[in-house]
Amino acid sequence: MGGFLLRKVGAALIVLVLASMLVFAGVRAIPGDPALALGAENRDPAVLQAIRHKYGLDKPLPVQYLNWISLAVRGDLGTDERELSVSNTIVQRLPITLELAGLAILIGSLIGIGAGVLAAWRRGKAADYAATTVALVGLSVPHFWLGILMIIYFAVRLHWLPAGGYVPFSTSPVQNLEHMLMPAIVLGTGLSAVLMRQMRSSMLGALGADYVRTARAKGLSELSVIGKHALRNSLITVTTVVGLQLGALISGAVITEQIFVIPGFGRLTIDAVNQRDYALLQGVVLVAAAGYVVVNLLVDVVYSLLNPRIRVSGAAT
């Protein structure tokens, strides 16, 4: 297992480095003179030159990149337009998005995995068709629309839940959850649809496998056959899917936070683009990419722990 992980870590590092270069190049490619933006549109050439020198914008690109990346690795992502530390802003906002994502994963997994197992178990019957249809709907529904609909119905019409905003957990757990509930459901819907289909497909594959036939031939109860033998194999595939869905989750968080006006990491991206705040944008995108790579690495670790074929090396095949 050690070798497997080592290769994965190595690959992840390469990807991270390449990604950081891409981020850097991308932001530099944005039209417009960053010095102008940083200098609050002051067009005096001397001032602009001073700004360029201050921010190191007059040095060649590779040097700028190295400067940036060496600081970034140590946690310093520079300052944004309002002279606030980018790292601080990110650190403030990231937990909010993480909470949202965590709740979404929880809701999405419970519903998705549960529905998937049910559909595979009752394959071809009413429950299967119902679950599959609901999953298809969940995949096709634009989630930001779902969010707006929920606001219309639950907030505006019924006044059950707030239409938006955020209350920190430390201030009031109940209110915090009230504000997070709808966004988490909206975000989790897509995940649950994907998980349900994946789980159903994995379970059906497992249920058709030879070892399940053996389990039945041994006289085990259906519960044991499905719940122990088939499920265990399917969960392994599904964990990788959850990991892969993280990217979609972050994308979803961006819009969800926009609709529900939650001051999270996702909204930062939009704000950064709209305000032409390049330092902020750079930092945000880098963190997003790095986070994704790290999470995928974790998923690989979890997978190797769960799958005995990788955890324990085999003798003959």
Added chain:
Amino acid sequence: MTVLAVEDLSVRFDTDDGVVHAVDRLSFGLEQGEVLGIVGESGCGKSVSVMSLLRLLPPTAHVDGRAEFDGVDLLSVPTSRLQRIRGREIALVFQEPMTSLNPVFKVGNQVGEVLRRHLGLDRRAARARTIELLDLVRIPAPERRVDEYPHQLSGGMRQRVMIAMALACDPKVLIADEPTTALDVTIQAGILDLMRDIRERLGTAIVLITHNLGVVADIADRVIVMYAGRKVEEAPVHELYAHPQHPYTVGLLGAVPRPGAADEQGRLREIPGRVPSLAELPIGCAFAPRCPRADELTRSRSPELSEIRPQHFVACFHPGPEWQER
């Protein structure tokens, strides 16, 4: 004493291409302590027939007939009762040891499952008994193997584990579906030795399915020959090999490499033509298109089984021990 009595077992599948009759009115009896061999080419229905006995076929299969075991009809008994028979009274060993064991559970766990489920043993007792069973099937260092995963074992050892699992509750009947097909020839001999040993020591009745006539000659007491889903010949083993009656049996025996089996030109005889598709069976005898004895009669009517010699049944209008009837 007859342990298992199968009557008019028929299995059909509904597929996109129409109805497939995999098994057509198969009947046989299994005596206590005997080894019954079922031979035939791939696709002749032998695996499907035994899997239908324990109701292990997919839902697209429709099974008719009766299979009487221990006073109940396996094909109609409630599932809860069937689950007490499966693994305990009738055990099945499958063809593919590679995929028949669950890759994520330890071997000991999988064998122990049967013991815990049917005999109510607790974990420690089950583990001890599992080690004994692994030893019985001649797996070296069983105390170590108990905690290993299937992928750590070789094919031959996995098959032995399957056999151990099957024998765990001392079943009355052991059904082995091509247990050696997926294994090397040298390993095959070991498995067959083991089965012979089991029969002698434990008195288990064994149904052995194979397409390998050499294996059957080695270990079976009685043989059933199947073709295109039907039984075409049945006889005690020595009788079958000495006096085959159905042209298919004659052909099969002629195709086995043996000293002295070649014809005048020194070639092995092969049966011309191909196995018919079970979805499009010809009217008349299913073997007629390939049969050197075929005539108007066999092409228009299907022969039924009749006892042609003592204890020797054949379904043929022109039975005889030569390939061509003179």
Added chain:
Amino acid sequence: MSYVDTTAIAINPRARRRRLLRKRFLRRPLAVVGLVVAAAFITAAILAPVVAPYSASATDFNATLAPPFTHGHLLGTDELGRDQLSRIIWGSRASIQAGVFSTLLAIAVAVPIGIIAGYYRGWIDPVIARLTDVLLAFPFLVLAVGLAAILGPSLTNATLALGIGAVPGLIRIARGEALALREEDFVRAAVANGARDASILARHVLPNMLSTLIVQATVTIPAAIIGEAVLSFLGLGVQPPTPSWGVMLSDAQSYVSQAPRLAIFPGIAIFLCSLSFNLLGDGLRDVLDPRTTR
């Protein structure tokens, strides 16, 4: 009764396979519905000038925020008096355009790369794999946002961004298929017979990948349709006054209490359009998979 050369149909395996596939497809009502509805959307998009009762920007300040079934406005009007139904029909243009073209672009780019990686392997495979991973490391929306920042917001750029976002996934799939196909006997036989690479790829590899690609395309399109709606919603795609379902939804947010239907109808359009392609894709996948028995 006309005489048809039935022997040709009976013997020609390709025609028989096509008939079998068509039969299997027709047995799935949901897939047929998907096909019909998707075709309807595509037709509406193409024939918008003919089908829509009004032009997309025709305002009528006498009839602002009119409810549905008002005279002349089946789905009502928005805050500027523009007919909702017409805007939805016109909006389908942006969605279908973005959805279909971005997918075509992605396939045109991803399939050759994937085939090269999967078929030739060697040193180029890990390189492509790493580059794909890098692209995948950016959540799709972040990528699209970044591209919009660089290139400026417009439907074309949104389409481009959506296409690029779909490329890594398609590369993976194309690579997987090529990898599997190169081990097939008929490919090996062609190689052994001295066929040139281009010929093998064109005659053996590509046609066998076709069914997987078709299914993937029909599944990528709805994701791209929703993606266009998202980008337009955020102001990064279609710019007003060009109508787009996403823009309509964004505008509707301000009128959530007065006229929620301004948000409901465009959303239903996005939903139905994407659902129809998903149903079609699912149906095709079932039909083309040799393991399903119905």
